[in-house]
Amino acid sequence: MSLSAHDKELIVKVWTKISPKAAQIGGDALGRLIVVFPQTKIYFSHFADLSPSSPQIKAHGAKVLGAIGEAVSGIDNVSASLSKLSELHAYNLRVDPVNFKLLAHTLLVSLSATLGAEFTPEIHLAWDKFLAIIAAVLSEKYR
16 A cells, blocks of 8 residues: 555644644543453553553553654655564564554544544545554564
């Protein structure tokens, strides 16, 4: 899957708008992930509190959106932008790659909740493709 120039333009435009709220959106998306897909909690068993509003969940969600920001900055080569993160998740953390797709889903929900009517079908599609690329990049080291 590839992004058109227009897709990239939409992604950067939305990122510019949401980046001041990135930590909040990331915390929301990760909180949703552990509620909607409780099997993902096993990767956070070292957290003292696994509630969606826990400071540790919120902080990790902020890190996730930080990585999304890196991918936006390197939108023409997402693989290079997230190479170290891919290695970390594959070799050290051993996260099942299906979870990247689940997180992409909850991120889309959080983006929609944040942007409301501004989250048009066109923006939804661009971000869906972008997050699918990120999920694929994070899964590369498993092959």
